[in-house]
Amino acid sequence: xxxxxxxxxxxxxxxxxxxxFESILASSEAGHIQLVVPQVVFDxxxxxxxxxxxKAYQEFNNSLRSYKAYLPESQQSNFTNDKPDFEELTTIxxxxxxxxxxxxxxxxxxxxATTHEAITRRALDRRRPFTKEGHVGYRDVLIxxxxxxxxxxxxxxxxxxxxxxxxxxxxxxxxxxxxxxxLEKSRLNPERVVIYRTxxxxxxxxxxxxxxxxxxxxxxxxxxxxxxxxxxxxxxDLLVSxxxxxxxxxxxxxxxxxxxxxxxxxxxxxxxxxxxxxxKQISEDNYFVTIEAEIDVDVEVDVEYDDRQADELFGGxxxxxxxxxxxxxCDVEARYQDGRIFDAKLTYVG
Numbered sequence: 001x002x003x004x005x006x007x008x009x010x011x012x013x014x015x016x017x018x019x020x021f022e023s024i025l026a027s028s029e030a031g032h033i034q035l036v037v038p039q040v041v042f043d044x045x046x047x048x049x050x051x052x053x054x055k056a057y058q059e060f061n062n063s064l065r066s067y068k069a070y071l072p073e074s075q076q077s078n079f080t081n082d083k084p085d086f087e088e089l090t091t092i093x094x095x096x097x098x099x100x101x102x103x104x105x106x107x108x109x110x111x112x113a114t115t116h117e118a119i120t121r122r123a124l125d126r127r128r129p130f131t132k133e134g135h136v137g138y139r140d141v142l143i144x145x146x147x148x149x150x151x152x153x154x155x156x157x158x159x160x161x162x163x164x165x166x167x168x169x170x171x172x173x174x175x176x177x178x179x180x181x182x183l184e185k186s187r188l189n190p191e192r193v194v195i196y197r198t199x200x201x202x203x204x205x206x207x208x209x210x211x212x213x214x215x216x217x218x219x220x221x222x223x224x225x226x227x228x229x230x231x232x233x234x235x236x237d238l239l240v241s242x243x244x245x246x247x248x249x250x251x252x253x254x255x256x257x258x259x260x261x262x263x264x265x266x267x268x269x270x271x272x273x274x275x276x277x278x279x280k281q282i283s284e285d286n287y288f289v290t291i292e293a294e295i296d297v298d299v300e301v302d303v304e305y306d307d308r309q310a311d312e313l314f315g316g317x318x319x320x321x322x323x324x325x326x327x328x329x330c331d332v333e334a335r336y337q338d339g340r341i342f343d344a345k346l347t348y349v350g
Contacts, residue, residue, distance in 0.1 A: 001154055001155045002036045002150055002153070002156040003035050003156075004037070004041075004150070004156060004157065004158045005024075005037060005160075005199075006041060006158070006160035006161070006162060007044040008161050008162055009159050009198075014049065014093075015096075016097075016100055023203045023207050024199065024202075024203065024207065025104040029103060029104045032275075032277055033207070034107060034154075035101070036106065036108075037101060037107070037108050038108075038109040038111075038146040039108055039146075040111060040139055042097075042108060045097065049089075050090045053086050054086055057086075109149070111142065111146075112146045113149070114145040123137070123138075127178045128164055128179060129141055129143075129165055129179075137164050140165065144179065144182070148182060148183070151192045154329065154348050155331050156192060156193045157194050157195075157206065158195050159197075159198070166197075173195050174195065179193070187246070189347075206278065208278075208280070209278035209279045209280050210281055210287065213279040213336075214276045214289075217276050217289060218274065218275065218276040221276065222274055226339075228274075232269070234332075234334075239265040239268045239349065240267065240268070242264075242346065242349065243264065245263055245265055246263070247263050247299065248326070252322070255303075258304065259304045260302070263301050264299060264300045266298045267298050268295045269298075270295065271293060272293070273293065274291065274294075275291070275293075277291065282335070285337055285338065286337045288333070288335060289336045290332070291332045291334065292331050293329075293330050293332065294328070294329050295330060296325060296328075297328045298325050300323055301322050301324055303320050328350065329348070329349070330349045331348035332345070332347065333345055333347055
């Protein structure tokens with residue numbers, strides 16, 4: 001799963017040394033999550049340091065001047081305060097931030113491919129994350145467009161305290177309907193992107209888990225046995241019940257002129273990589289688990305062909321189909337008790 005941190009979250013702890021940030025960084029380094037920082041967030045985080053460092057220096061200088069007034073003349077010379085090179089400090093800060101991300105195996109997303117025209121249209125339509133006036137939200141739109149490019153690859157968590165992303169209703173933060181509409185337009189399940197307002201809430205829900213149960217279940221799923229076989233059969237049932245899935249189609253044997261319109265899973269069989277992301281205790285011996293797995297899937301592919309090149313007057317289109325095999329990555333949420341996985345649902349497949 002992907003975790004995107006907004007700059008307003010990163011700036012709460014400029015050195016990222018709090019316990020919650022350490023949990024996120026350690027989980028990303030261990031491969032349990034994939035920390036993602038959009039380039040626009042990276043740039044704003046560094047620029048905010050560049051802007052606020054001189055202000056912090058000025059405040060420190062004013063406080064030091066006030067304190068020196070209480071000292072005898074003979075001791076005041078001990079407090080020298082040469083003005084620092086703020087560009088050099090910014091460069092040092094940027095390198096330290098980059099090193100932290102590198103150690104956490106974080107991914108930096110380039111600026112999204114969206115056009116100025118699309119962003120302008122969004123502002124004119126007053127669609128979130130733009131404000132009602134359409135004047136504020138350009139940076140947030142770039143973050144959202146980056147998430148739209150990322151989400152097809154896996155479940156994505158956005159941690160931000162910016163109100164432009166959330167529904168105004170009370171209670172648990174939810175994506176604004178405008179953003180849900182964007183996901184549906186991209187043929188993505190709205191549950192693919194989950195929003196959190198604080199790192200505390202995210203870490204509590206998604207990272208803190210019973211490590212012993214998580215590790216034991218992962219071992220069972222990675223070796224031959226009835227738990228692995230039952231999980232494979234469960235995945236088969238879940239996938240076959242999906243009306244269609246997304247997939248990398250670059251290796252499909254599609255004739256020239258054909259356009260894929262739908263991919264339907266038929267059966268799933270060989271289970272490959274399995275990772276248990278977390279195991280949270282619900283009640284005695286009953287756990288909520290999150291599992292990521294790769295499995296081979298036979299699929300039926302609908303291909304639309306344009307016949308107008310052959311018959312300009314009467315030609316139209318026709319649908320043909322072919323069979324292919326893919327290796328699908330699946331994210332599953334389920335309950336686990338007494339060696340059984342049940343009440344499972346797919347949160348991502350692709």
